[in-house]
Amino acid sequence: MNAVRPQDRGFDALLPPLRGRVTPNAPLGAQSWFRVGGPADVLVRPDDAEDLASFMAALPPELPVMTIGAASNLIIRDGGLRGIVVKLARGFSDIVVEADGIVAGSACLDMTIAEHAASAGLRGLEFLAGIPGSVGGAVAMNAGAYGSEITDVLDWAEIVTHSGELLRLPVQQLGFSYRHSALPDGAIVVRARFRAEAADRALVAARIAEIRAAREATQPIRARTGGSTFRNPDPGESDRKAWELIDLAGCRGLALGGAQVSEKHCNFLLNTGNAAAADLEALGEQVRERVRATSGVELAWEIKRIGVPA
Template sequence: MSLSSASMTDLVQQAFAETRGRLTPQAPLGPRTWFRVGGAAEWLYQPADAEDLASVMQRLSPELPVTALGACSNVIIRDGGLDGIVIRLARGFSDITVEEDGLVVGSACLDATVAEYAAQAGLAGLEFLAGIPGSIGGAVRMNAGAYGSDIATVLDWAEIITRDGSLMRLDAGALKFGYRRSGLPEGALVIRARLRGTPDKQADISARIAEIRAARELSQPVRARTGGSTFRNPDPDISPRKAWELIDAAGCRGLKRGDAQVSEKHCNFLINLGQATAADLEGLGDDVRHRVAQQSGVQLHWEIKRIGKAEGPSA
């Protein structure tokens, strides 16, 4: 970036002079990700609450790059880390309010926790969240889905804070959901969402959640250092086969690069066997894409986000 280190520090100090949150320079991010890889954030900001976040965003120079992180379940942070401000929403964004026909949930709430709350409240329709790693903010941003449902089918509205610190409430239609994507404004952070539910017996809802968890345990490497589904399923007009079927047909099950491996259990999952780097994981993913394209002619598209700088002087 064009800003000098001194200029960056001055801009950061001005923006965060009155924050009630926590600002940490050169904060390691690898331990916060599900893959356990990645470099440091130049500055990691954990806002106290929505008011604190909006205030900082209003004062934050547009010259400063900003990256939002949630539970870091579906992301590879590259080994050189992230420039600028990394915002991670946590405790101040984890409230859940139960209403008659739905839940209002903070964006830092884990998807599985929301599914449990809905079950306890006797609200059906959110069971699928029990099978999705990550938090609600990320789920809204990417229209996360599993087991025949997705966020687009249950969302009433989402509250966001924009890059200039404005608070907005957008209904589901305004978010223009598609397969694993949304139309959230560039640079916006989801802070709350309302999810619809249908009254049902607690025991029946809990039983369905248990079935989802059992199915996931059987078919996915849930005990490994992984980041969830690596590639989006192709459009049915392009290929009737799912991503994992294409990967398997290309002979990639168990494929390795360094300590990164394509899962033997479910080959649309990459896993860190212990000492993998972000470069190992991303390189392995690109190897898989190349082999699938050669074998089937289908171009797989990443579902996992890859962000940050590669490590090294030329990064």
């Protein structure tokens, strides 16, 4: 089904001025790590935080707005995204290294933060080398890996609210829990500060190399994938990790259309080359059903599924 054009919805007359770029009916599939998904009605790329804030302040409140970053943990459905999609790119990629931490724009890749910390002889951020995606998404979902998560190292995050306010919130106001934050509805993370400590550069670099090697050995990082598909169950629900439950349910290698459960790490879904978003989502639901039937555990999606079906 063809996406409804933004001009048919009258968006052109409603969009406020922007110094950045506005693209109607913008393809998104190639920007997703899964390489699937339909177009956005309107894709907006602000120049910087001030450009974004003024745009949001003047935007009619009835227009839906969604933000995507590196799109590393997204399944964008085949019908695309309705309304306005904000993508933060070059103007949100600055990195400032300080004596006891790093300040980074939300479009910076998590791996890049880890590398800058290593070069500066700062430890505590090595785990970011194991998290695919960018700073904005990592803060929004309290991303974690290798025994650490964002809440352990974050000092503050700057956000632009849906009404266009530019605010700096300390970590205590972000309501972090496992893979969750309590950001205000519609808020967009634009910058964050991560706390770190001085350390020997070689030791920090060695730890990052160790994390990279572990990911290479255990995860299908060179495939079209989106990272961990399901959250690990709460301790009271099961003492097994999501991948163990999926494996016990006989789902390793399970396929549907062009989608497949990874043989290497069965909490990863793969686009083997010709999958639609619907294949990936339906396969994920099959996995959840089999795990429910074999263990009684209700796996929760960690990957976000957004947009409308074809």
